[in-house]
Amino acid sequence: MSTNKHLSNDAFDRVLCELGREYRLLGPRRFPGKGAHSGADVTGYGEIGSLSDLYLEGKTYFSPKECLFPVRETLFYFRDKDITPAAFDDRPTIIFLRPCDINGIKRLDTIFLHNGSEPDPYYARRRERVKFFLIECREGFDSCFCVSMDANRSDDYACACRFEGDGVRVEIKDGSFAPFFAGGEDAAAFLAFVTANKTSVQVPDLSRVDLGALFQHEIWQEYSSRCIACGRCNTSCVTCSCFTMQDVSYGRNQALGERRRVWAGCHIDGFTDMAGGHSFRAKNGDRMRFKTMHKINDFKRRFGFHMCVGCGRCDDVCPEYISFPTCIERLGRISREMTHE
């Protein structure tokens, strides 16, 4: 049974302070001066201490995936014949995030915990310490299309918060958090999910389409002439989970160093390069095709639900104004033409 409370902003800050003694608190925030232009802010996920740290006016540029899957993560250290797995911050963690991102993390769970024969221990050890505090979306942002992707709702949260400006409503679903909010006023159930976005798409069913012909379609050539392979759509996407292993030696001693994994992206040069100079998807449009198919077709065929959650970040960040929903819509039109519907 959930309970609902209403708190003043000050009271909520005191709760955050109390929670901060037991939990690492992560949420959407600004990182001053780290943006694309010098002096501009970038928004992403990081430690927060108070309500004023939370960036709630917009959608973050980077997604919360880095809370569980850091941009760069040391897997182990080596020193001559010793190999020592890297330690990590093992405090229990609360992440403040929106419903689409909770659904995005479910996609990361699918790859890291369930694809292959065993879970990824580095992801798992962080994941098992995380509780979600859902940030209610009163209305979506311009580029959101979570409703179309069936990712606008989630019941996978410990608490849900409505930030009203002059106070905070909290639904407490995980009873272990009830004591923290005991000082709040009892309130009525409030949580609602967005049910329509400004942007909507209809994901085509490609099961009857000749994929060979689809892959040869001229739209991919057009994307080749537009996409500059910067990979921002990959790095900002909450569901992109690819990485590359990298060894780093300290100084000149090759036997002393660490092995890391770093984010990789299917739009970025070198993703498929093999010895002998052979690579796949040399053209940027083919990479757009590969990503699109993965997000709205291949993943579902393997796991039963779409990878893309419609957060719209890839649209927000693309310097070439390539719109992913537009691409999905075009694919729908082409597939209808191909199957004569």
Added chain:
Amino acid sequence: MNNPYLPRPQRILSVTQQTAIDWTFRLESDMAPGFGQFLELSLPGLGEAPISISDFGPGWLDLTIRSVGRVTRGVFVLRPGDVVYARGPYGRGFDPKQYCGKNLLMVTGGTGLAPVKSLIRHFLAHRDDLKAFALILGFKSPADVLFAAEIEEWRRGADVILTVDRGDEQWRGQTGLVTQHIDQYAFHDGPTEAIVVGPPPMMKFSTLGLLQRGVSAEAITVSFERKMSCGLGKCGHCKIDETYVCLEGPVFNYAKARLLLD
């Protein structure tokens, strides 16, 4: 929780030079791989590389490595007694039962011989499991031929066509691309299965050649190489459509493989 990313030390037992740039390293190992599986070879400080297990027996396994970059060059300076690191074995390999009672034709291009070598040895040791057994082994030039001495021994149990794209003055053997030899191959009665392994263009034209000669897609097995980083189904580099080559491959039935579009 098990940590599959941690490589384990493996001692080098011997090093055999096959060609100037392809050497076979025999490792002391308890990995117990299957035919056609691979491992992630690891040199801390240089990185990791997926390498097929070219042969194995109790307590040992062979890697036949071409020196092309950081990790592979790093292995080439090592000698017997030195230690490399590895994790695995990974991937789905060949199932010998599939070929029992049938004719088997294997077609390999260059280093593509490495992933099938253990299977060749298996069938030579269990020759009665197969009817006809033929190998079309292609290399660029005489200097690129791998396992030369062993290939001569294989002639006792299999019909071996060893061919090079370009011969030289000393070369007395066959020449021409493997596809030409597929075109001329005299098939035996009864069902024939084929295995094709090699660089992407060679695989493409060899499978086409086999289809033209009446071998069905279902009767062809291929082994793919893709860029791989983890071998565990996590890093995404090897994915084609909804298929992860490191998990469902590298060995595939061609009826499935030909539907995989990069």
